[in-house]
Amino acid sequence: MSNTTVYEFPLKEKVRNYLRIEQLMGQLKLGAAGLDNGLSLYFFEQLFTLLDLFERIDIRTDIIKDLDGHEKNLVHWSQLPNIDNEALQQTLKTIINVRDQLKVSKKISAVLRDDKFLASIRQRFAIP
Structure with missing residues (x-):
């Protein structure tokens, strides 16, 4: 027997946002392990994606x-x-x-959004 939970669409937007946040938090946890440089980059990509999500929704x-x-x-x-x-x-x-x-x-993301160090890293991620 599997412990996997399956969600069927259409879910309410709020539930989809909660699920997306949960997914991003799990990915942040994986990236925070920081075993190599690739995971560090992955961590910041997920962090900035999460911050963007927090900016779009209340x-x-x-x-x-x-x-x-x-x-x-x-x-x-x-x-x-x-x-x-x-x-x-x-x-x-x-x-x-x-x-x-x-x-x-x-706002939940305000402290991280206003951090100068993270802002400089975020600018570097915006460069193609």
Whole structure:
């Protein structure tokens, strides 16, 4: 039996964006191993692709909305019997903490986009 998850189209745009971000993060992890120069170049290509994606979409707002929905579900589940209240409360605290941090933070890619070192590398990648 395979543990592979298969997604069929058409998915909502938000879900496609989440899947693309997940894919790019996995590729960044591979490139971060940096075993040779090729992987280093691969890392930066994927990083800049991810930053471009973050510029095009407002992922922060989507994540906040999703976290709000999860919070409401957890509050509803807390009313049900036979629920591990301790685990539920811990998860609820985590969701609230992440959501609050996202609300006060800048756009997700702002710090990396404004980095002078990365900007100079990005210019070199733009040269054919």
